[in-house]
Amino acid sequence: MANNHYEQNHADGKYADDIMEREKADAEKKWEEFEKFKNEKDEQFKKEMAKDSSELKASAKEVKEKIEAIEEKVEKDLHK
Known part of the structure; x- marks a missing residue:
């Protein structure tokens, strides 16, 4: 009888270990x-x-070029 309990406990423990390993x-x-x-x-x-x-840099470059063009135009207009 004691051996049967041991075997059952051992089987239950192995089953629990298997579940934990899968988890x-x-x-x-x-x-x-x-x-x-x-x-x-x-x-x-x-x-x-x-x-x-890169889109922002391209946009900033475009704006900078427009500003420079306006500044050049203003300079030319001032010297007329």
Whole structure:
């Protein structure tokens, strides 16, 4: 009888260990998927920021050129 209890407890413990191992593996897999998703989103965000930055620089250059053209025109008008 005592041996039967030991075997049952051993089987219950092994079953619990198996469940915990599966849960741990599942959690690790979900964490890896999250990290992959996060890295993809971070990369996408960096690309969008770089694009926005280059668009702003191009726009600023365009505005600067317009201002310089106006300043030149004003200078010419002053010297007339």
